[in-house]
Amino acid sequence: MDSAAADREQTSPQQDVEDVTAQDPTDAADGSDPDGAGADRQTSESVAAADAADASDEESDAEDDDSDDDDDSDSDPLETEGEVAADYLEELLDIADLDGDIDTYVENGRAHVSVITDSKVLVGADGEVLEALQELARLAVITETGNRSRLMLDVGGYREQRRKTLTDLARDAIEEVKSSGEPARLTPMNPFERKIVHDVVAEAGLTSESEGEEPQRRVVIQPAD
Known part of the structure; x- marks a missing residue:
């Protein structure tokens, strides 16, 4: 073997190593897409899928809100009056530390609220306190609904x-x-x-x-x- 051939055999492995190490490691790991275009496409598709899912959730929430609005619109205004007044009176009973159950119903085109209690404190002499409470309950309804109220209040069966x-x-x-x-x-x-x-x-x-x-x-x- 001549000296030139020997030199070629000795230098060939080193050149192979240099050729390998000179390559971009990412190219070796992703030889099919050296520019990362495939990864970009995958990311874009994931974002698009997430956006579609969010849009679907928003539409579902909007439908639920519309359904709630429909339920509210179907409610009887007189029943709403009774509920608003009952909430107001229940809070008043708690503040005054008085016991009593509250019942609501609609009769003869009016909302009625009845406080079931043995206490006469909320009735007063000749029903004066009761009349004042009725006006306050009506004001609570007006404040909440914006509509005039003809609600009737009874306490302890006085009326x-x-x-x-x-x-x-x-x-x-x-x-x-x-x-x-x-x-x-x-x-x-x-x-x-x-x-x-x-x-x-x-x-x-x-x-x-x-x-x-x-x-x-x-x-x-x-x-x-």
């Missing part, structure tokens, strides 16, 4: 008992008017009480009217023509 008392009072006055032929002027009453008397008088076939100014406004029962 129901008062209804019976006024019905008996009206019937006695009706008999007096029929026998005397003269009008009968009753004691001053609040609007709720006057309405009860007017209804009883109408059932008896007579007429009645209210006269005076609050809080001295009263019912006058007129004799038959």
Whole structure:
């Protein structure tokens, strides 16, 4: 073997090593895509898939919101009145440290709220505290809904008992008017009480009217023509 051939055999392995080490390691690891274009495509596809998933979630949330809005729009305004007033009164009972259950219902085109309790604190003399609470409950409804409220509040069955008392009072006055032929002027009453008397008088076939100014406004029962 001549010296030139020997030199070629000795230098060939070193050149091979230099050739290998001169290559970019990333090229060896990713020989099919030396510029990383495949990785970029994979990342873009992942981002697109994630965006699509987010969009789907947002659409689902929007549908849920629309469904909630539909449920709200279908609710009875009078039932809403009762619920708002009940929440207000429940908070008031907690503040005053008073026991009582609250019931709501709709009757004769009005929302009714009844506080079931043995305490007379929320009724007051001649129902004055009850009337004030009713006005506060109505204000709570107006504040919450923006609509005028004709809500009726009862506490401890006071109004129901008062209804019976006024019905008996009206019937006695009706008999007096029929026998005397003269009008009968009753004691001053609040609007709720006057309405009860007017209804009883109408059932008896007579007429009645209210006269005076609050809080001295009263019912006058007129004799038959």
